[in-house]
Every structure is written in C-alpha cells, then in structure tokens.
Amino acid sequence: MKPVFTRPRSLADVTTHYCPGCTHGIIHRLIAEAIDELDIAERTIGVAPVGCSVLAYNYFNVDFQEAAHGRAPAVATGIKRALPDSVVFTYQGDGDLASIGTAEIVHAANRGEAITVIYVNNAIYGMTGGQMAPTTLAGQKTTTSPYGRDVKLCGYPIRMAELLSTLVAPRYIARVAVNSPAHVQQAKRAIKRAFEVQVNDRGFALVEVLSTCPTNWGLPPKKALEWLEENMIPYYPLGEFKVPKEAE
Amino acid sequence: MAKGKVVFNEDRCKGCELCTTVCPNKILTLDTKKINKLGYHPATVTNPEECIGCALCARMCPDCVIEVYRE
Numbered sequence: 001m002k003p004v005f006t007r008p009r010s011l012a013d014v015t016t017h018y019c020p021g022c023t024h025g026i027i028h029r030l031i032a033e034a035i036d037e038l039d040i041a042e043r044t045i046g047v048a049p050v051g052c053s054v055l056a057y058n059y060f061n062v063d064f065q066e067a068a069h070g071r072a073p074a075v076a077t078g079i080k081r082a083l084p085d086s087v088v089f090t091y092q093g094d095g096d097l098a099s100i101g102t103a104e105i106v107h108a109a110n111r112g113e114a115i116t117v118i119y120v121n122n123a124i125y126g127m128t129g130g131q132m133a134p135t136t137l138a139g140q141k142t143t144t145s146p147y148g149r150d151v152k153l154c155g156y157p158i159r160m161a162e163l164l165s166t167l168v169a170p171r172y173i174a175r176v177a178v179n180s181p182a183h184v185q186q187a188k189r190a191i192k193r194a195f196e197v198q199v200n201d202r203g204f205a206l207v208e209v210l211s212t213c214p215t216n217w218g219l220p221p222k223k224a225l226e227w228l229e230e231n232m233i234p235y236y237p238l239g240e241f242k243v244p245k246e247a248e
Numbered sequence: 249m250a251k252g253k254v255v256f257n258e259d260r261c262k263g264c265e266l267c268t269t270v271c272p273n274k275i276l277t278l279d280t281k282k283i284n285k286l287g288y289h290p291a292t293v294t295n296p297e298e299c300i301g302c303a304l305c306a307r308m309c310p311d312c313v314i315e316v317y318r319e
C-alpha cells in the first residue's frame with residue numbers, strides 16, 4: 001500500500017500542549033505542509049505570538065523567534081529586512097493581532113512588508129481563560145461578557161481581513177476555516193499561496209483562519225466545528241479579498 | 249479486501265473525536281477499553297476492511313495521529 005497521508009517533515013514529531021480538538025493543531029500542520037511543498041524549510045523563520053500558540057516554536061522544524069504580545073509583525077519586519085532571502089511568517093491569535101497588536105499589523109501591512117501572516121481567529125482569548133476578544137460575536141458569552149457581547153458597549157466584532165484589504169500594499173488576503181475536511185483543503189491552498197506570494201512577489205500576505213476553542217466556548221470538539229459553521233462563517237465570510245494582480 | 253489502511257500513533261491521541269465525526273464510513277471510534285499515555289481513550293478503527301483510504305480523518309486530526317495508506 002502507498003502512503004496517502006503522513007506527518008509533514010516540517011512539523012516537529014512531538015505532542016502539543018493544545019486542548020483536545022483545538023484546531024490550532026490543524027493549522028500548524030497546514031503550514032508545515034506548505035513549507036515542505038515549497039521546499040523552504042531551510043530558510044523559513046517563524047515568529048511566535050503570545051496566546052495559546054506561544055509555544056509554536058516547539059512544534060515546527062524551522063527557526064523561530066518569540067515576540068512580545070501583538071508585536072510579531074514588527075519582529076518579522078526586522079528579520080525580513082535583515083535577511084531578505086529568508087521566508088518569514090508570523091502565527092498570531094485574534095487577541096494578539098486584533099487587540100494588543102492592531103497597530104503593528106496595520107502598519108506592517110500598509111508598508112507592504114514581505115512577510116506571511118497566519119491569523120487565527122477563534123473569537124476569544126483562549127490562553128487566559130476565555131475573555132472577550134475584539135472578534136467575539138455579538139451576543140457571545142465569555143467570562144468578561146457573561147450576558148453576551150453587548151455591541152453598544154463593546155463595538156462590533158472586527159473583520160480584520162476586510163479591514164486590511166482596504167490598504168494598497170498587501171498582495172494577498174484571504175479568510176478560510178478549518179471546521180470540515182473541505183474547508184481544511186481550501187485553507188491549505190490559501191496558506192500555501194500566502195507563502196508563495198512572499199517567495200515570488202516579495203509582498204505582504206495574510207490568511208485569517210477561523211478556528212475553534214472548544215474549551216472556552218464550553219463545547220465538545222465536534223460541536224465546536226458546528227458552532228463555527230453556524231455562527232462564525234455567516235459573520236466572517238470565507239474567500240480571497242486580495243489576490244496578486246497577475247492572477248486576477 | 250480493504251482499499252485503505254489507517255495507522256494510529258495511539259499515545260498522541262487526545263480523544264477529541266474529530267476523526268470519528270468525518271469518517272464517511274463511520275468505522276472510527278474511541279477505544280473505551282484502553283487508556284493511552286496522555287490519559288485519553290484513543291481513537292481506533294472498528295472495521296478496517298471498510299476503510300477506503302480517503303484520509304479525511306487524518307486531515308481533521310489536530311494532533312497528526314493518523315497515517316493513511318491506499319492500494
């Protein structure tokens with residue numbers, strides 16, 4: 001029998017600390033597959049965030065640098081400018097990228113830094129115990145919105161992919177989800193493309209990945225996949241918002 | 249004769265059941281008679297001869313527990 005699915009080489013052969021059923025693990029694997037397929041492991045440098053994926057540097061067989069909360073795009077900017085032949089990516093949660101790190105991501109995107117950003121939107125702060133994030137849906141209960149997010153008080157959930165798409169410089173911006181095998185395949189293509197853009201066009205690329213947090217959503221992992229489908233996708237539509245000109 | 253084969257790295261399994269949810273032939277389940285190194289009931293295959301080697305289980309597994317082979 002021929003192998004049709006095996007662990008990608010760039011994914012470290014270790015047990016992760018993620019909760020059972022948390023889709024951070026799927027997203028890690030897709031990144032590792034893209035790195036393998038593009039054969040860029042030797043020159044790839046990841047930048048890890050603060051959040052549940054703070055230990056991401058333990059899970060890839062590529063170089064990594066840890067950044068302060070939200071500052072990964074600034075750290076990635078420095079690495080890429082110092083080592084222009086490297087392939088630099090950040091891995092950031094929605095608390096990290098859309099809250100404390102909003103300035104860094106907006107300006108890195110606006111400058112058109114040639115980095116790849118993998119933005120994991122699970123509509124909550126996972127690591128710190130399920131507080132409301134800027135991405136938390138209207139009415140969604142969290143530990144800091146026990147009666148549900150009140151948009152009059154806290155504003156509306158922020159759509160980062162759309163917001164960043166209004167900028168001139170970014171080359172590729174997409175939103176995908178990892179709650180079903182079909183969506184995982186689409187996510188794989190978008191993530192690979194976001195790395196290809198950096199390798200070929202040397203421009204800014206970002207993929208927003210809708211992800212689950214079964215633990216803080218208070219749902220069994222399979223129910224969390226459904227919750228994402230029914231609640232997140234209607235508000236956060238999937239698709240490519242910006243593609244490189246040649247491919248349009 | 250089975251068209252496919254799934255191999256589990258049992259001690260990495262966290263028992264989340266995402267694989268059992270997506271298997272089109274519903275031949276995956278948690279082995280409640282076993283407890284792995286992490287303390288979970290690991291996923292296993294009930295009717296290996298019905299595996300078609302589609303790898304949907306492996307693609308949904310957050311922990312890269314499953315390897316898939318096909319004729």
Ligand SMILES: Cc1ncc(C[n+]2csc(CCOP(=O)(O)OP(=O)(O)O)c2C)c(N)n1
Pocket residue numbers: 050051052053069092093094095096097100120122124125126127128133213
């Ligand atoms: C400067 C600073 N402020 C606040 C925190 C606390 N903190 C740790 S992780 C986190 C949010 C994580 O949420 P997210 O980025 O959505 O990632 P997730 O854990 O959900 O994957 C916060 C606020 C911190 N570590 N450092």
Ligand code: SF4
Pocket residue numbers: 017018019021022023024052122126127212213214215216
């Ligand atoms: S707290 Fe949520 S985001 Fe963090 S590892 Fe657990 S399920 Fe994943």
